[in-house]
Amino acid sequence: MSLFSALSVGASGMAAQRARAELLVENMANAETTRTPEGGPYRRKDVVFESGSVESPFSSIFNNQLDAPTGVAVSDVITDTSEPERRYMPGHPDADKDGYVAFPKMNPAEDMVDLMGTARTYEANVAAIGAVKDMIQRSIDLLH
Amino acid sequence: MDRLSGQLEHYLDLLSTRQKLVASNIANADTPGYHTQDIDFQSEFQSAVTGTPNILEVAGLPMKNDGNNVSLDRESRLLAENALRFNVASSLLHTKISSLRAAIKEGQGS
Amino acid sequence: MPPAISPISAPTLPSAIRPAGETPARSGFQDIFSSAVGQVESMNRQASASVESFLSGEGEDLHTVALATQQADLAFEMFQQVRNKVVSAYQEIMKMQM
Numbered sequence: 415m416s417l418f419s420a421l422s423v424g425a426s427g428m429a430a431q432r433a434r435a436e437l438l439v440e441n442m443a444n445a446e447t448t449r450t451p452e453g454g455p456y457r458r459k460d461v462v463f464e465s466g467s468v469e470s471p472f473s474s475i476f477n478n479q480l481d482a483p484t485g486v487a488v489s490d491v492i493t494d495t496s497e498p499e500r501r502y503m504p505g506h507p508d509a510d511k512d513g514y515v516a517f518p519k520m521n522p523a524e525d526m527v528d529l530m531g532t533a534r535t536y537e538a539n540v541a542a543i544g545a546v547k548d549m550i551q552r553s554i555d556l557l558h
Numbered sequence: 559m560d561r562l563s564g565q566l567e568h569y570l571d572l573l574s575t576r577q578k579l580v581a582s583n584i585a586n587a588d589t590p591g592y593h594t595q596d597i598d599f600q601s602e603f604q605s606a607v608t609g610t611p612n613i614l615e616v617a618g619l620p621m622k623n624d625g626n627n628v629s630l631d632r633e634s635r636l637l638a639e640n641a642l643r644f645n646v647a648s649s650l651l652h653t654k655i656s657s658l659r660a661a662i663k664e665g666q667g668s
Numbered sequence: 669m670p671p672a673i674s675p676i677s678a679p680t681l682p683s684a685i686r687p688a689g690e691t692p693a694r695s696g697f698q699d700i701f702s703s704a705v706g707q708v709e710s711m712n713r714q715a716s717a718s719v720e721s722f723l724s725g726e727g728e729d730l731h732t733v734a735l736a737t738q739q740a741d742l743a744f745e746m747f748q749q750v751r752n753k754v755v756s757a758y759q760e761i762m763k764m765q766m
Contacts, residue, residue, distance in 0.1 A: 416727045417574055420581040427585030434588070463589040465582075474725040484582040486589050535587045538630050542581045545641040549577060552648040553570075556655070556734035563735075570731045648731065655738050662745045665753070 417553075419483040420546045422470045426485030427539035431532050433488045434461045438529045445520045448508040456518040457494045464489035494519060563654060565606075569647045572602055575611055577640045583633045590624035594632070697754065704750065708743045715740040 437459045447456035468485030496519055504513035579595045586592040594616040602611045619627040718736040721728035 416722070416729050417578065418730075419727065420578045423578070423581040423585045427581075427587075430585070431588075463586070465586045465589045465592050470725070472725045473727065483578055484586065484595075486585045531588070534630065535584070538584045538587065538634055541634065542584045542637055545637045546577060546581060548641055549574070549644045550730055552645055553729070553731035553734050556648055556652055556731060557737065558652075567732070567735055571729065574729050574731070651735065655742065658742055659745065662742065662749050665749050 417546050417550050418472065419468075419470045421543055422468045423483045423485040424539045424543035424546065426468045426487060427542070428536055430461070430463055430486045430488055431536040431539065434463075435529060435532045435536070437461055437491070438525050438532065441520065441525050442522060442529075445518060445522060448506070448515055448517060455498045455516045457498070458518060458520060459494070460492045461488050462490040462492060463487070563651065566647050566651050566654075568606065568608060569603060570644060570651075571608065572597065572599055572611060573640050573644045573647070577637070577644070579613065580633050580636050580640065583628050584630070584637070586626075587628040587630055587633070588626065590626055592626050592628065594619055594628050596636075697758070700754070701751070704747050708740070708747050711736075711740040711743045 441458050444456035450456055463486050465484050465486055467482035468487075470483075498516040499519050500514040501517055502513055503509055503515045506515045509515050576597055576599060579597065583594050595613050596616045597611045597613060616627075619629055619632070621627045715733075715736040718728055718733045722730065722733045
């Protein structure tokens with residue numbers, strides 16, 4: 415197992431957190447979206463993370479699977495299927511026959527906290543890649 | 559290679575393995591069900607047996623609702639410590655190698 | 669005028685490739701060299717294998733490669749120095765015996 419594989423692990427962490435951040439931001443941006451191309455109000459989305467082997471660009475395909483490093487990947491994007499929030503707004507262009515408008519079911523406080531957590535984990539992954547890179551550089555120095 | 563160099567190399571091997579696990583832990587800080595992994599550094603080092611060390615799950619870490627027990631504080635601390643120790647050991651080896659080379663070259667003239 | 673002295677044959681340095689069973693007078697140097705060359709070759713093989721493993725992405729640690737390479741280098745440099753020393757000592761001895 416080489417330290418180079420840890421670089422791929424860190425990169426997978428960054429990618430996963432970025433995907434999560436993008437969805438959180440999309441959620442927050444669409445907090446009031448009552449009309450979507452699919453019909454109905456915006457539905458909140460969330461990522462599902464799953465740990466798994468990551469491929470290093472330079473690693474051999476014959477690598478022992480037991481040695482493969484464990485990274486993370488987005489295995490799924492879950493769309494909220496719960497009932498949207500209904501608000502009584504008879505004059506609204508998207509109001510139904512009873513005068514109710516369907517609004518996205520949101521939890522902005524939670525999303526905000528999640529976003530901060532995502533940023534923190536993203537930074538930790540960046541730090542991991544930096545530290546590993548340093549160690550590889552030290553190994554190179556041994557050759558001099 | 560003399561005994562100390564062998565030990566230093568073993569130390570580097572173990573630090574390398576440990577850092578890989580730290581990277582995995584950090585990447586999976588939010589993965590549901592993921593448990594923090596590590597090696598028993600001192601016992602692996604004392605045993606002086608080379609080869610792949612045993613990977614263990616770390617006990618005593620608080621578990622979150624989704625079954626994940628990664629503590630970013632712990633992993634960040636270990637990240638820094640591993641890198642520094644690697645720095646020390648590789649510097650020591652580097653000095654050793656340079657000295658040895660200088661000693662050999664010095665014998666050239668006489 | 670002194671009697672013709674047959675020229676001393678140029679001293680041949682014992683080579684490691686020489687098969688076993690040479691005259692005992694030569695075996696001292698030969699053993700030293702054979703063993704030293706063997707060690708250097710073995711370290712070179714180890715270093716090469718390490719480098720190959722690293723290059724083909726089999727997960728060899730870079731510090732392992734660096735240390736194996738340095739070890740082989742040092743062994744070779746040491747061997748060179750020892751060889752030079754032995755050769756010059758040998759030549760000194762041959763000079764003295766004339």
